[in-house]
Amino acid sequence: RKQLVYSSCRAESAGKALADVMPDETVHNILLTASLCMGFSAFSYEFMPTGDARRFNYIAMAMTGFCTIGYVSMYNGVGVIEVRGHDVFWMRYLDWAVSTETFLLGLAMLSGADRWDTIFILAMDAIGVLCALVGALIPAVVAPAYLLGAVVFAAYNYRLFGTMQVSADRMGAAVSAKYKRLTTQSMAAWCVYPVVYLFCEMTRALDETTEVALYACCDVIAKCVCCFLLLSQP
Template sequence: MVQPGSTEELILWIGTIGMALGTLAFIAMGWGEKDEQKQEFYIITIFITAIAAVSYFSMATGYGLIEVAGIDIYWARYADWLFTTPLLLLDLALLAGANRNTIATLVGLDVAMVVTGLAGALATEGATFRIAWWGISCGFFVALLYFLVSTLSQQAAKRSGDVAATFSTLRNIVIVLWTAYPIVWIIGTESTLGYIGLTTETALFAVLDLAAKVGFGFILLRSRKVLDSVSSAAAQSAD
């Protein structure tokens, strides 16, 4: 149970407010947009932070927390990742002009990564099984990174200079920030290693989430020129 007035609760409320403000900002940025291709980016990005805001609200109010084998597990965090990380990848894939097979591969690897990570958090057999599940999840993550830096990057390289540059920036942000998640997990409480406490773990995840969702969204949506280029390329492909 989140203790009322604790630092942990404050962190979760900051996460809630940050995601909510990001959602409102993205709605304002896309307000009045008529182009369907550009609307797609706004819709996806708005849902990313909106889902995250609901997740953080549930954790801040104590509903997103359960106890497994004596360990506090924020299940709502995994529910958040299960929906928002595929949407983040979809934003990247649309920016790169990826085909359906590439998108399906990325989303499939991502879902497998999150689900196996959740299995590790919920494992009751002890640290060995938790860390084993973490290793499996990391395996899916490595495969995901391979597709990001190979197939998806190759497709993005065919785009205009501004689009390709924005893709590279967002891809690198995803690689760096997403790599930090399993590191925080393994040194935190859910692995049972406990090199950092739950409050520190919660703070680190909150910083990563805000950067990976709100920060990602601002970089993607701030450039009308990039979105115009993607929309024009999509229209030409349709013709």
């Protein structure tokens, strides 16, 4: 009998803990909508013709596929913890760590970049995402983490528009033009993330619903739209 009561209490506590991390209805709907956008995009990229450059379909599908998993997880309350009274969606950063690396790998493949340029941009991006995660989880170090993240973001953008653009130029006028256009558009979209982070995780000037909505919009543009441009532009 005592064991039954104990088990009942544990089940009740577990249910309460799960309820505590489940997002509210509005946030829930935003996460669901983003999940559907990502999932539909990942599926549709399979059927976009790219001729001999089929590998870029796989890049686009992988990027949006990882995003779909991340958003479905957050929709179900997975990857969310409370820090100083605010929900931190740490799954978002795991999603970024995988999806942005995948897209940057695609840019490296498109430009014909050498091994060291590729390693550099992937390493800098990983450090930037880690800085964002640490800042969100440990508010005491959010300012230095934000600054370091901004520095590494600038560093790999310098490489993207520098030696990697030169590599793309060697691939011919068509590849050079496509690489420059795609990199400019995607990095312009990525520049919005530090601004959203400043007003959400860093200063908490915006509420959770607005935060989730802004990040979802950014993700749809930076992932779905940019991958579509990767596959659709001649």
